[in-house]
Amino acid sequence: MKQTPLEEKIAARMQPGVITLSGFLGLDERHYHEIIEADESVMVAYGVSAEEIADRLEYFTTSTYESFQGPVIIDDIYEVETEITRGKLPCPFSHPGLYRKTITTLTNLNTGVTLRWTGLNIHLIRAHHFFEGKGSVFRLDPDLLIKNIF
Amino acid sequence: MLLQIISDIGASAAISIFLALILVFAQKYLNTYGDCVVDINNKKQITVKGGNSLLNTLNDQQIYLASACGGRGSCGACKCKVAEGGGPLLPTEKPLLSPKEQQDNIRLACQVKVKSDIKIHIPESIFNIRKFVSVVESITDLTYDIKAVVFRLKEPAKIDFKAGQYVQLETKPYGKIKQTTVRAYSISSKPEDDTLVELIIRLVPEGICTTWVHNFLQVGEEVNLTGPFGDFYIRDTQADMIFIAGGSGKAPIKSMLQHLQVVGTNRKMTYFFGARTEKDLYLTELFKGFEHVFPDFQYIPVLSKCDDAGLYCARSGYIMPYIKEVLRDPQNTEAYMCGSPGMLEACRKELRNLGVPDNKIYFDSFG
Numbered sequence: 063m064k065q066t067p068l069e070e071k072i073a074a075r076m077q078p079g080v081i082t083l084s085g086f087l088g089l090d091e092r093h094y095h096e097i098i099e100a101d102e103s104v105m106v107a108y109g110v111s112a113e114e115i116a117d118r119l120e121y122f123t124t125s126t127y128e129s130f131q132g133p134v135i136i137d138d139i140y141e142v143e144t145e146i147t148r149g150k151l152p153c154p155f156s157h158p159g160l161y162r163k164t165i166t167t168l169t170n171l172n173t174g175v176t177l178r179w180t181g182l183n184i185h186l187i188r189a190h191h192f193f194e195g196k197g198s199v200f201r202l203d204p205d206l207l208i209k210n211i212f
Numbered sequence: 213m214l215l216q217i218i219s220d221i222g223a224s225a226a227i228s229i230f231l232a233l234i235l236v237f238a239q240k241y242l243n244t245y246g247d248c249v250v251d252i253n254n255k256k257q258i259t260v261k262g263g264n265s266l267l268n269t270l271n272d273q274q275i276y277l278a279s280a281c282g283g284r285g286s287c288g289a290c291k292c293k294v295a296e297g298g299g300p301l302l303p304t305e306k307p308l309l310s311p312k313e314q315q316d317n318i319r320l321a322c323q324v325k326v327k328s329d330i331k332i333h334i335p336e337s338i339f340n341i342r343k344f345v346s347v348v349e350s351i352t353d354l355t356y357d358i359k360a361v362v363f364r365l366k367e368p369a370k371i372d373f374k375a376g377q378y379v380q381l382e383t384k385p386y387g388k389i390k391q392t393t394v395r396a397y398s399i400s401s402k403p404e405d406d407t408l409v410e411l412i413i414r415l416v417p418e419g420i421c422t423t424w425v426h427n428f429l430q431v432g433e434e435v436n437l438t439g440p441f442g443d444f445y446i447r448d449t450q451a452d453m454i455f456i457a458g459g460s461g462k463a464p465i466k467s468m469l470q471h472l473q474v475v476g477t478n479r480k481m482t483y484f485f486g487a488r489t490e491k492d493l494y495l496t497e498l499f500k501g502f503e504h505v506f507p508d509f510q511y512i513p514v515l516s517k518c519d520d521a522g523l524y525c526a527r528s529g530y531i532m533p534y535i536k537e538v539l540r541d542p543q544n545t546e547a548y549m550c551g552s553p554g555m556l557e558a559c560r561k562e563l564r565n566l567g568v569p570d571n572k573i574y575f576d577s578f579g
Contacts, residue, residue, distance in 0.1 A: 079389030082418045127554045132488060132516040146552040147416045148460070149395065152286035158307030160286060162553070165417060199418055 075154040086154055090195025101193045104204040116188030118211050119179055123166045141169040151182050155190050170210040177202065177210060251331040260326060267321040276341040277334065278441045279394060283322035290321040297330030342368055344437045346409065351431060354494035357415040358460055359426060360400065362408055363435055370406045373399060375446060375471035376464040379409055379439030383424040395421035398550065398576060399440065400463035402470035409437060412463040444576040451546045453479055454538065456531060456559050458486040458551035462495065464576060465550060473505055480508040482538040484531045486555060489517045490524060510538065532562040542567030549575040
């Protein structure tokens with residue numbers, strides 16, 4: 063696939079070692095456009111928008127921001143904790159701004175499913191509908207996500 | 213007809229290539245900016261070859277602004293005031309500058325190109341910043357995910373810093389990582405040990421630099437450090453002091469207390485260290501030992517998850533409820549905090565509520 067210089071730059075920034083240790087694509091050999099399209103189709107099937115998912119993730123992260131020393135129960139069924147480490151990360155899409163290194167871990171106590179996301183994940187979903195490639199350390203499967211956070 | 217189309221496409225491609233070559237040639241040989249004068253603080257003028265970024269231009273003169281992203285315009289650490297020259301503010305800079313900073317002509321040095329004479333203002337302390345070649349002398353496990361690394365300075369052989377300041381550590385390419393990365397870490401050794409720098413580094417999931425330190429760095433290896441940076445240091449007063457830290461935030465507090473041990477102090481000091489469990493505690497003997505060194509010092513670990521049988525379960529949960537226990541005169545108290553932004557914000561709120569003036573709350577936030 064012929065890429066524009068910007069697309070080439072974005073793909074390069076998603077590689078391991080540029081912004082994060084393992085990059086954003088994992089073992090996924092698809093182009094990031096294809097990853098986005100496939101994940102968008104999942105959201106369409108559920109009738110949920112990327113903004114709604116990002117808002118929900120942000121709600122959990124913000125709710126646990128000051129609970130820095132352990133998990134808290136939210137809405138009776140979510141056990142959530144957010145850990146903040148030193149530094150900030152830029153967006154691989156060259157979107158302006160920096161995103162704090164936060165890792166939020168949520169366990170849905172009804173289903174037993176545990177999900178993990180970063181501050182950058184929230185931005186990538188909201189602004190770019192990008193859930194990362196399969197096998198990526200912080201890949202969020204939209205199907206699993208939608209079933210467990212709403 | 214087909215031949216005509218192919219020939220037209222060929223001609224267009226040839227013209228495009230020709231124009232591109234002219235541009236490359238012009239950029240390389242004609243687009244020189246000659247000598248430019250960089251005026252620093254109206255005190256020092258340096259003549260440089262134009263065309264490079266202000267950050268690199270200053271680096272070449274051994275004037276080091278902070279930069280955590282290696283000049284990629286993403287960290288916003290290399291801010292400085294450009295009083296004259298420097299061209300218009302770029303879209304890459306705007307997201308990292310507040311409206312006030314933009315109004316005050318603050319720029320990102322990595323994005324400003326030196327194309328003509330330029331006048332800048334930088335803090336005087338930056339002239340003390342040096343790039344050091346060091347050798348790793350020791351690597352010690354402090355917990356399951358925190359290591360202390362001692363770097364013996366080689367060139368220059370000594371560093372002049374204030375307890376609480378930080379250095380930037382430059383990684384080398386490793387594994388799949390093809391480029392160097394720069395990250396900031398507080399110095400945990402005392403300023404009096406001026407031939408070494410000790411850093412306390414916690415392994416961050418997916419962290420390029422911390423993974424290098426934890427899994428690849430070897431004793432004897434040469435490593436570049438730049439510093440010292442930062443304005444988190446002890447104020448020379450007689451006020452009571454409350455230290456609050458969590459995780460690797462212990463590093464600058466260790467440096468401060470070891471420095472105070474050398475110079476001596478009678479100030480009332482309390483140190484709250486927030487950790488999740490006992491296995492997250494480290495250097496406990498050292499800090500408890502300070503209770504016998506200083507006339508009025510208390511080290512208080514506060515664990516969020518406490519086993520009833522644990523040694524340090526006297527106080528558990530959050531740090532905030534325990535602060536009032538040690539406050540003697542809030543107006544005459546200084547707080548020094550280092551850790552996660554959530555913890556700092558919660559403690560700052562509590563200190564304010566208890567009457568500690570905001571301008572006496574100093575912090576080094578991870579965020």
